[in-house]
Amino acid sequence: MRYQFPEGFKIGATGAGWQMEGEFGKKAGHEHFPHLMYQMDKENWYQGVGPEVASDHYRRFQQDIPLFRQAGILQYRFNLDWTRFIDDFEACTVNEQEAEHYSKYIDCLLENGIEPVLCLEHWELPKALYERYDGYASRHTVDLYAEYARQAFRRYGDRVKMWFCFNEPIVIPQLCFLDGSWWPKLHEPKRAFLWMHHKVVATARAIETFRQLGREGEIGTILNPSYVVPRDAANPGDAYAAKVADAFYWGSFVDPAVKGQYPALYLELLEQNGCLFDWTQEDERLLKANTVDVLGVNYYQPMRVKQKEEGADRSGPFHPNWYFDGYDMPGKRMNPFRGWEIYPKSLYDIGKRIQREYGNIKWIVSESGMGVQNEQKYKDANGVIQDDYRIDFIAEHLAWLSKAVQEGSNCHGYWLFASIDNCSPYNAFKNRYGLVEVDREHGLERRLKKSAAWYKQTAESNSFCFDEVREP
Ligand code: BG6
Numbered sequence: 001m002r003y004q005f006p007e008g009f010k011i012g013a014t015g016a017g018w019q020m021e022g023e024f025g026k027k028a029g030h031e032h033f034p035h036l037m038y039q040m041d042k043e044n045w046y047q048g049v050g051p052e053v054a055s056d057h058y059r060r061f062q063q064d065i066p067l068f069r070q071a072g073i074l075q076y077r078f079n080l081d082w083t084r085f086i087d088d089f090e091a092c093t094v095n096e097q098e099a100e101h102y103s104k105y106i107d108c109l110l111e112n113g114i115e116p117v118l119c120l121e122h123w124e125l126p127k128a129l130y131e132r133y134d135g136y137a138s139r140h141t142v143d144l145y146a147e148y149a150r151q152a153f154r155r156y157g158d159r160v161k162m163w164f165c166f167n168e169p170i171v172i173p174q175l176c177f178l179d180g181s182w183w184p185k186l187h188e189p190k191r192a193f194l195w196m197h198h199k200v201v202a203t204a205r206a207i208e209t210f211r212q213l214g215r216e217g218e219i220g221t222i223l224n225p226s227y228v229v230p231r232d233a234a235n236p237g238d239a240y241a242a243k244v245a246d247a248f249y250w251g252s253f254v255d256p257a258v259k260g261q262y263p264a265l266y267l268e269l270l271e272q273n274g275c276l277f278d279w280t281q282e283d284e285r286l287l288k289a290n291t292v293d294v295l296g297v298n299y300y301q302p303m304r305v306k307q308k309e310e311g312a313d314r315s316g317p318f319h320p321n322w323y324f325d326g327y328d329m330p331g332k333r334m335n336p337f338r339g340w341e342i343y344p345k346s347l348y349d350i351g352k353r354i355q356r357e358y359g360n361i362k363w364i365v366s367e368s369g370m371g372v373q374n375e376q377k378y379k380d381a382n383g384v385i386q387d388d389y390r391i392d393f394i395a396e397h398l399a400w401l402s403k404a405v406q407e408g409s410n411c412h413g414y415w416l417f418a419s420i421d422n423c424s425p426y427n428a429f430k431n432r433y434g435l436v437e438v439d440r441e442h443g444l445e446r447r448l449k450k451s452a453a454w455y456k457q458t459a460e461s462n463s464f465c466f467d468e469v470r471e472p
Pocket of ligand 1: 167168224298338367371417423424425427431
């Protein structure tokens with residue numbers, strides 16, 4: 001059947017600064033947090049590769065952006081790298097040369113008929129602020145971030161009309177300080193939740209600044225809220241497990257962004273477990289007064305949970321999974337390369353939930369995509385990667401999204417991760433996500449994949465054909 005999106009719905013793509021640009025020409029002392037993660041833990045990055053060269057997009061953007069347009073990208077979310085744009089982190093002065101680079105970047109998008117969407121942080125916290133203040137643990141870093149945001153709004157607000165404060169603000173505190181999965185691999189929940197809270201406050205500060213400046217356009221934040229699915233919703237133990245997981249991995253960021261307050265259960269459990277951050281009246285005012293215009297939702301896989309096993313060990317530092325276990329659902333579809341479940345219906349469920357519980361606020365699927373290993377093996381005689389699996393993946397996700405939109409969900413776009421192959425955290429170039437291939441065997445040559453032609457047709461007609469979707 002044919003799916004048609006309404007006018008105003010835009011198909012686009014994304015890419016992260018540090019995962020694509022490469023660290024060319026950076027000033028000494030201007031490294032960012034992902035660079036540090038790589039430097040300190042190189043041996044655990046796939047094949048020892050990190051963000052130094054990445055996709056070399058910083059130097060090749062004038063070649064890449066026309067390819068993005070050929071792949072049908074109509075709206076493009078990219079991000080400034082704080083450590084490039086700002087010259088002196090304390091004084092918040094702008095690095096004129098780098099500011100000019102981003103200005104040219106925006107012009108290049110516009111000249112190619114692509115609407116620029118600008119995000120202010122995809123984890124590129126300056127290493128210097130991490131070392132000096134423990135990053136977002138400090139309110140001073142929040143002040144510096146708000147000043148950085150002000151400089152960016154001033155500089156590019158003439159051409160950029162859609163802004164996002166952060167991409168996935170939960171990820172660094174969660175993976176680095178709570179779960180201990182990424183360097184520095186710590187289990188310090190109090191610190192993790194403090195970082196998270198200050199990133200929530202920083203979001204509100206940036207929104208307030210944007211509005212005070214009277215800039216035309218919209219501002220929001222990009223989250224990766226987990227869509228939590230209980231093993232058996234009718235089982236009270238499973239339902240409670242899902243409620244807690246939802247408070248920590250959906251509500252902790254979506255609620256303050258859209259409703260201006262945290263879920264009560266989140267605060268209650270943090271307090272019970274000695275992890276509640278300092279909370280001021282000014283925070284409360286800020287959050288209430290500065291909710292988002294638009295919400296970005298990055299979605300890759302659902303979070304399936306079940307009741308916690310009896311007698312689970314709670315002797316170590318607090319972790320939200322004291323209240324639930326992951327549920328490995330038999331028969332689930334998997335992307336074996338990334339180890340993530342493929343469950344496109346979540347986009348429908350997310351859309352309906354936002355419609356029901358969040359005032360049907362404008363939202364965008366700000367990341368969705370499929371990372372595949374060894375894509376070279378799918379090349380045809382002309383060297384073009386025949387990524388039909390990616391086309392099917394996107395089409396099925398779009399089909400569910402379209403159903404939600406038809407039923408009134410206020411979704412305005414779908415951005416594929418990613419425009420071009422790029423360097424994943426830890427997995428580096430193992431799994432490829434792009435519509436455009438980066439051929440690392442041949443001087444990082446670029447080539448459109450088969451999916452690019454399909455994507456172009458879909459974006460330009462705002463429609464596509466796919467099977468009728470049914471309840472899985
Ligand atoms: C998102 C991030 O969570 O997932 C991206 O915003 C990331 O930075 C993407 O690259 C895909 O995950 P991964 O780990 O396979 O690169």
